Amino acid sequence: MSKSIKFISVILSVVFVFSSAFVAEAKSSAEAEKEKIEDRLEKSEKQLSALKKKKGSMEEYVKVLQGKITLLQDRVGSIEKQKAELQTEINAIEEKIKKTVVEIEESKKEIEAKQKDFEKIYEVYCQRLRAMYISGHVSTLEVLLDSDDMSSILTRAEMVKSVSAQDKSTLDKLMKKMKEIQKQKQVLQDKKTELDTDKENLNGRKTKLQESINEINESKSELKSEISECNAAIVELSKTSNSIMEKIDEDQDKIKQLEDEIKHASGGGTHNPGTGVLGYPTNYRSISAGYPNYPSGRYHGGVDFPCPVGSNVYASDSGTVVMVKYLNYSYGFHILINHGKGLSTLYAHNSKILVSVGQNVSKGQKIAESGQTGNATGPHCHFEVRLNGNRVNPMNYLR
Numbered sequence: 001m002s003k004s005i006k007f008i009s010v011i012l013s014v015v016f017v018f019s020s021a022f023v024a025e026a027k028s029s030a031e032a033e034k035e036k037i038e039d040r041l042e043k044s045e046k047q048l049s050a051l052k053k054k055k056g057s058m059e060e061y062v063k064v065l066q067g068k069i070t071l072l073q074d075r076v077g078s079i080e081k082q083k084a085e086l087q088t089e090i091n092a093i094e095e096k097i098k099k100t101v102v103e104i105e106e107s108k109k110e111i112e113a114k115q116k117d118f119e120k121i122y123e124v125y126c127q128r129l130r131a132m133y134i135s136g137h138v139s140t141l142e143v144l145l146d147s148d149d150m151s152s153i154l155t156r157a158e159m160v161k162s163v164s165a166q167d168k169s170t171l172d173k174l175m176k177k178m179k180e181i182q183k184q185k186q187v188l189q190d191k192k193t194e195l196d197t198d199k200e201n202l203n204g205r206k207t208k209l210q211e212s213i214n215e216i217n218e219s220k221s222e223l224k225s226e227i228s229e230c231n232a233a234i235v236e237l238s239k240t241s242n243s244i245m246e247k248i249d250e251d252q253d254k255i256k257q258l259e260d261e262i263k264h265a266s267g268g269g270t271h272n273p274g275t276g277v278l279g280y281p282t283n284y285r286s287i288s289a290g291y292p293n294y295p296s297g298r299y300h301g302g303v304d305f306p307c308p309v310g311s312n313v314y315a316s317d318s319g320t321v322v323m324v325k326y327l328n329y330s331y332g333f334h335i336l337i338n339h340g341k342g343l344s345t346l347y348a349h350n351s352k353i354l355v356s357v358g359q360n361v362s363k364g365q366k367i368a369e370s371g372q373t374g375n376a377t378g379p380h381c382h383f384e385v386r387l388n389g390n391r392v393n394p395m396n397y398l399r
Contacts, residue, residue: 030085034078037071044068058237063296065230069248072223076216083212086205093202100195107188111181118177125174224250235377244288244306244378249329258330263389265322265336266344272360273340274317278397279363281316281347281383282307282370288380291393301391302346302384309351309379313368315361316345316383316398324357331382332374335367343397344389348382349374 044067051061231247238245249255284307294300315337322344323336331348335355338344351371361367372379385394 030078030081034075034082037075037078041068041071041075044071058233058240059296062230062233062237063298065226065233066248066296066298069223069226069230072219072226073252076219076223079212079216079219083209083216086209086212090202090205090209093198093205097195097198097202100191100198104188104191104195107184107191111184111188114177114181114184118174118181121173121177125171231375238377244304244376244380245294246289246300246304246382247375247377249375251329255330258325258327262323262336262346262386266338266386266389267342268338270320270322270338270340272318272320274319274343274363276317276339276341276343276397277399278316278345278385278394279314280398281305281313281345282311282381284311284381291391291395302348302382303394304380304382306378306380307370309369309371311370311379311381312366313347313350313370313381315363315365315367316385317343317363319344319361321355321357321359321361321367324353324355326353327374330374332376333368333371334374334382337361337367342388344386346382346384346386348384349376349380351379 044064047064048061048068051064227248227250234245234247237243282305284305286306287303288306289295289300289304291303292300317337317339319337319339321335322338323334325331326333331346333350333353334346334348335350335353336344336346347368349370349372350368351373352369353367354369355361355367370379370381376382383394385392385397
């Protein structure tokens with residue numbers, strides 16, 4: 001093996017050791033995070049069990065159940081993190097195995113080359129022995145013939161004082177080649193042992209990865225069940241308290257994708273900039289849920305204005321329509337208007353949309369009719385104000 005190959009191997013080994021140590025530390029952190037979540041989940045389970053037996057506690061029950069759902073989502077996230085770390089570690093081990101296999105093949109080739117060199121030198125030495133026999137060096141030949149194996153022959157031959165300088169030189173080459181071959185074979189054996197260890201580690205990591213995947217699926221199934229129960233409780237609570245609430249969406253990946261789209265569409269300028277002073281989106285000014293939380297404590301990113309289905313929904317300021325969506329979840333039928341200078345407004349749960357993407361609208365222009373599409377439990381206009389894509393308090397802009 002050349003010096004450069006050895007140097008690269010050493011560097012790769014050091015890098016792998018440090019990367020493995022880092023992964024182990026990160027994994028330990030993720031495991032600790034998950035244990036904390038499990039403790040909090042256990043407490044919320046006890047609270048829910050007690051609240052089920054208590055009459056007139058629906059609002060508190062929903063609040064605790066929503067908290068549990070958040071914890072379940074966090075648990076899925078922590079396991080996903082463990083899964084990603086395991087996959088990174090698996091990739092590193094697989095890459096190391098590939099390099100080790102290449103090094104083993106290189107070692108085999110080097111051994112074969114050295115073996116051929118040894119055989120050539122040995123053939124030369126045998127010729128010298130025959131020449132010694134013909135010339136009468138019987139004592140030397142007898143010493144050699146008494147030896148049991150090649151190693152003994154070479155050792156005894158080295159001790160024979162009658163050999164010429166040329167014989168000694170040939171013998172030295174043979175001894176050197178033999179040591180090189182033995183050393184290379186040891187390197188090869190070490191590489192094979194290392195390869196077996198890495199393969200064993202790889203199988204262990206893959207087993208843990210599959211366990212994490214199974215745990216994620218189980219947690220998601222539990223999460224889905226809890227969300228269904230919570231949404232049913234939210235609907236029941238909305239009926240009994242005459243309040244309008246928004247149900248929890250089951251598919252968080254779809255919600256994240258939608259949020260990313262809204263943030264992306266919110267940025268940039270517009271050819272129809274607004275004044276920055278916003279008007280109310282409906283003729284109804286009463287608020288059923290404000291920013292940033294419901295009475296239960298659950299996050300609420302906008303302001304809800306209850307109104308009958310079909311009520312007028314107006315553009316709060318001049319701007320350009322940058323998004324129109326017709327969904328059966330989340331915001332339902334909704335509109336996003338860019339007003340320039342990073343300011344945008346969102347109007348959700350409509351029953352009918354009257355504008356299209358790219359259209360310029362004026363402040364106070366009717367853009368939709370209210371409804372309860374998506375995850376709403378009753379008819380209302382969910383109104384959001386965003387600055388550079390991020391939700392801010394609408395009441396700071398409404399006049």
